[in-house]
Amino acid sequence: MTVLLIDDHTEVSRQALTLARKFGEPQAVALDSFSPFAPDALAAAIALLNPSALFAAGTERGNEVMARVAARMGLPFAANCVAAEPGDPVTVTRLRWGGSLLEEARLHSPRPLITVAPHTVSPDNGPPPAQISVDSPDNGAFVVQVSGHVQPTNGGVSLAAAKVIVSGGRGVGSKEGFAIIEELAGLLGAAVGCSRAVTSAGWRPHSDQVGQTGTKVSPEVYIACGISGATQHMAGLKGAKRIVAINSDPQAPLMLNADYTVTGDLKEIVPAISAEIRKRR
Structure with a gap:
């Protein structure tokens, strides 16, 4: 006992x-x-x-x-x-x-x-x-055991272990729209994440999904681009130390719960952030 x-x-x-x-x-x-x-x-x-x-x-x-x-x-x-x-x-x-x-x-x-x-x-x-x-x-x-591991598609950076995550939601607009998310993530040495709406649309694999039905993360910084902040997504962010939200809707739930917010078009803001990072290197 x-x-x-x-x-x-x-x-x-x-x-x-x-x-x-x-x-x-x-x-x-x-x-x-x-x-x-x-x-x-x-x-x-x-x-x-x-x-x-x-x-x-x-x-x-x-x-x-x-x-x-x-x-x-x-x-x-x-x-x-x-x-x-x-x-x-x-x-x-x-x-x-x-x-x-x-x-x-x-x-x-x-x-x-x-x-x-x-x-x-x-x-x-x-x-x-x-x-x-x-x-x-x-x-x-x-009979039930792990038979193999599939490498993540986000450049080998695991969502669960990442210190920085750049995540995109429905506001990214398309599968091709994630190019600017991947660019920023590459500059920051970050993992790429997404919301459930994105995986449901087939823009990203389920392995990239953050949330209750995806991966629960605990990065130092979580950058959310075009994500409204549904309850199941927020459930995956409880361990994040700082949240930066970029959204055209200042009243989106994630914007109201973030530490830092930027209101505007992510398709202009995210490339501008990437350009500024390049200038400072």
């Missing part, structure tokens, strides 16, 4: 550790215990450990493993929590509707399974939890 953390060795895992410590002194199981990544095999191994509470970062892989643990153990799990308090039942606060709503809920479970929404809790600064190894389950659990 122990509190376990599924640890991916990043800051978001240290954030999950902050909540885990409320339930006891955690031990950690590495998210990459099996290589290549095999979520069902890891879930099977964790279920055999029978933890008294299980925590993970609310990333794509963290939520996937946790859902598989919940299915194997026949237990509910609370996803994307920003707070949790021990008790009978456990009380949690979690993000809903793309982060526009905070829901307080009670988790009726003998063994709470909780993922923590990234960038919503301060990271734990205490000693790292002791790492424990897991036994390999039967071969059937390895």
Whole structure:
């Protein structure tokens, strides 16, 4: 009986550790215990450990493993929590509707399974939890595993790891219109992102999409060009340190939530920014 953390060795895992410590002194199981990544095999191994509470970062892989643990153990799990308090039942606060709503809920479970929404809790600064190894389950659990990686189309700069992102929305106007977005991104050493409207139109691949149904990002600077700021897009920006918005509509939601705004035609503004950068080099 122990509190376990599924640890991916990043800051978001240290954030999950902050909540885990409320339930006891955690031990950690590495998210990459099996290589290549095999979520069902890891879930099977964790279920055999029978933890008294299980925590993970609310990333794509963290939520996937946790859902598989919940299915194997026949237990509910609370996803994307920003707070949790021990008790009978456990009380949690979690993000809903793309982060526009905070829901307080009670988790009726003998063994709470909780993922923590990234960038919503301060990271734990205490000693790292002791790492424990897991036994390999039967071969059937390895049916689902990563078989390969597709390189990003944005010049090799990963959205998830990028320090600067230049993102375009419906206001860019067309697939060809992204040339000026790519030019600015190249000058800044940035990744290129986009909104869901852009991927739906077929202008950019889904791998470039930022948002609740795309990639959740945490750059130092996020430059949004022609993006209105739908709720699901804003949900992907919660980790951004600074947001710069360029839009012809000063009342667009993203313009109202940005740190810096430029009102006008992005097709004039973005090339002007690129030209100024070139002058200063």
